[in-house]
Structure formats: structure tokens, C-alpha cells
Amino acid sequence: MTPPEPELSRQNYVRSTARSLWDNLPLVILASLVFSLAATPAFLTLHTNHLFAAIAIATLTVAPGWAALMALEAGILSDVRTDIRAMLAAFSRYWSRSVRLGLLVAAPLTLFLLALPALGRPQTPPAAWLILAVTTFCFFLALVLCLYAYPLLVLHNLEPGIALRNAYLLAIRHTGDTAGLLSMGVLFGLAVIYISPGLLLFLPAIWGLFVLNYCRVVVAEALTGAQK
Numbered sequence: 001m002t003p004p005e006p007e008l009s010r011q012n013y014v015r016s017t018a019r020s021l022w023d024n025l026p027l028v029i030l031a032s033l034v035f036s037l038a039a040t041p042a043f044l045t046l047h048t049n050h051l052f053a054a055i056a057i058a059t060l061t062v063a064p065g066w067a068a069l070m071a072l073e074a075g076i077l078s079d080v081r082t083d084i085r086a087m088l089a090a091f092s093r094y095w096s097r098s099v100r101l102g103l104l105v106a107a108p109l110t111l112f113l114l115a116l117p118a119l120g121r122p123q124t125p126p127a128a129w130l131i132l133a134v135t136t137f138c139f140f141l142a143l144v145l146c147l148y149a150y151p152l153l154v155l156h157n158l159e160p161g162i163a164l165r166n167a168y169l170l171a172i173r174h175t176g177d178t179a180g181l182l183s184m185g186v187l188f189g190l191a192v193i194y195i196s197p198g199l200l201l202f203l204p205a206i207w208g209l210f211v212l213n214y215c216r217v218v219v220a221e222a223l224t225g226a227q228k
Contacts, residue, residue, distance in 0.1 A: 063102025
């Protein structure tokens with residue numbers, strides 16, 4: 001008889017995530033391909049140097065695509081029988097809420113790009129430096145919040161405002177691990193840029209699994225602590 005799987009915890013989180021990835025590798029790769037298809041319009045628009053159009057398209061396609069990928073991977077990590085149709089259904093189910101979360105990232109990035117040309121002037125206005133500093137801070141804050149907000153959205157079917165509030169609480173309680181997850185995403189991004197764009201076909205889904213499973217761990221810890 002196969003011994004029961006140990007309960008997910010901080011101690012076995014990495015091993016559990018890696019096992020789920022290996023056991024469901026074909027489905028994870030297929031889901032990553034579907035996510036890549038959702039990101040293709042924004043990527044092609046960016047490639048033609050239409051930055052603002054690319055941000056708008058990404059908000060409408062990449063953001064819900066990420067939520068849909070999270071929804072499929074939530075089923076994988078919970079050992080629920082699932083397939084790619086669950087991801088396609090989740091795209092429409094979470095579209096509105098995920099786009100609103102995506103705007104949180106898109107808005108400061110857009111303002112940053114609008115202020116950036118001021119740096120090319122002979123004398124950069126102090127207001128431009130202030131705008132650049134504030135928008136940079138808001139952009140990275142939005143990334144941190146969305147790191148947890150998207151998993152919370154699909155795991156607990158939350159509204160964006162509630163998901164962001166809980167994401168903030170998780171981020172400030174687990175700053176070290178949050179930085180580690182973001183660093184993992186940055187390393188994957190650098191691998192795509194400097195090694196091969198083909199890595200984009202499966203690295204997002206792998207990173208998503210680790211982000212989602214870590215969110216499950218810290219939410220479970222928070223709920224356990226609240227019950228004591």
C-alpha cells in the first residue's frame with residue numbers, strides 16, 4: 001500500500017511542487033503553450049515598438065491568461081482531475097477581475113513611460129524625477145501584490161479588492177520568501193532574454209506552480225494561526 005502524501009507545508013513545499021510538475025508535465029506544458037498564445041498579440045505589438053498598445057493588449061489578454069493558468073494549476077496541485085478545458089473556461093470566468101488586477105500594473109508602467117522622455121531634455125524638470133520615482137515604486141508594489149492576488153483570486157474566488165488586501169498582508173508577513181519568488185521570476189525572464197525565447201513556452205507555467213503552491217502554504221498557515 002502506498003503511504004499517504006504528507007500534508008503540504010513549508011518543509012515539503014518545494015518537493016511537493018516539483019512532484020506535481022513532474023507528474024503532470026504534459027498538461028503543464030500544454031497550459032503554458034495556451035498562455036503563450038494569449039500573450040502573442042501583446043508580444044508582437046511590443047516587437048513593433050508600440051509600447052502603449054502592447055501594455056493595453058497585455059492587460060486584456062495576458063492578465064486573464066495568467067489567471068486561467070493559475071486556475072488550471074490549482075486543480076493540478078489539489079490533485080483534482082483536470083484538463084485544458086478548465087483553463088479555457090477560467091479565461092472567461094476570471095476575465096473581468098483579472099483585467100482589473102492587470103490595470104494595477106499597467107497604470108504606473110504607462111505613467112513611467114510617459115515621463116521617461118523628460119530625461120532626454122537638457123534640464124530635466126524635478127517633477128519628472130518625482131513622477132519616475134513614484135511610478136517605479138508603484139509598479140514594483142503592484143507586482144508584489146499581484147504575485148499573491150492572482151492565486152488568491154482563483155483559489156478562493158475573491159474580488160480584486162479583497163484579494164489585494166490579503167495579498168498585502170501575505171507580502172509583509174513573508175518578505176524574504178516573496179523576494180525569493182520574485183527573484184525566481186526575474187531569473188526566468190533573463191533566461192528567456194539571454195538564452196532562448198523558446199523558454200517562454202514553459203517557464204511561466206513552472207514559475208506559476210511555485211507561486212501558487214507557496215500561496216497555498218502561507219494561506220493555510222494563516223488560517224491555522226487564526227483558529228488557535
